[in-house]
Amino acid sequence: MDCRTALEKIETKGDGLLPREEAAELAGHLAGCPACASENAAISATGPALRALTGIRAMEKAPALDAMWTRVRAGVEEGREARLRPSWIARWAWIPAAVALAVLALLFYPAGTDRSPFHPSTFDVAVEDVESDVATVALVDKGEDLPRVIWIIEDA
């Protein structure tokens, strides 16, 4: 086995994917080649070194990590409440809806002479209606101690 092949196999061996015969051949090469043996040592050290590095961080944060489920549960509850609460958009959506309704009402509300005539029957008691072909005529009682009012509304 030459050095180039050996270097290619070092990582595969480290990942446990090198067949036994090739591993034995590599071991034979490393035993007789200090440069490749050194490379093997350095490459093989990257994994443990990285695990050591993350291990230090884990030791530093162990108490917080112990409380992870408490943190997650709190976050889940918060998310659940947020989902139940109407969103900002839903909370203020009535404003544009109201504006749209107002605009529609203004657009379609009958203007000027097209408006329905004011009629006494909408708010008062007509004491007597007088028949007429050209107008709505009514005698309206506005209440006790108040004079009767005569409504004469010309029909369109």
Added chain:
Amino acid sequence: MNEREKGGVPDDALIRTTLAGDDGAFGELVERYKGRAFAVAVGIVGDGDDALDVVQDSFIKAYYKLKEFRFGSNFYTWFYRLLVNQAIDRWRKSARSAEVPFDESWLSEDVSPADSFAYPRTPEDLARDRELGDALQRAVDSLPEYHRAVIVLREVDGMAYDEIAKVLGCSVGTVMSRLHYARGKLKESLKSHREG
């Protein structure tokens, strides 16, 4: 790899129980995977507090996405996809994520001689040599984010190539080349510290 193999309650069963309304079952999943998830997250984001936030946010996201989980697939592969994406997002937003140019020379097979320096193998070893720890962290930080994710999933979590490919949504070949690049970078960091 997962708890089913260790003889505990299978992940699938805990997921079904959670979906049926028992949050305690999800708590068991959190307890089961929080350590591994933290190791992966801290390997990617570098900072312990950021990693805690990433783990917490990933579990919360997983809880609300649980109904999308496809039974029959591995929970931890599914969960790690959320976790790694969350960690990479966090890394991009952090001040540590300065642009680092991709150095093709790391892909070469050149060999440099080394002596009999004893490499750190445990957190205690590394804690004794703070400079080396800092140098190693700098080397990890200088890796492009997906290279960092690959080496962390492989070396810290022990995932197989095909599992890493599933988590990252790339080919096994891409995983292997990224792993080779990342190992080269870390190896040089260890060597230059020893020689310096």
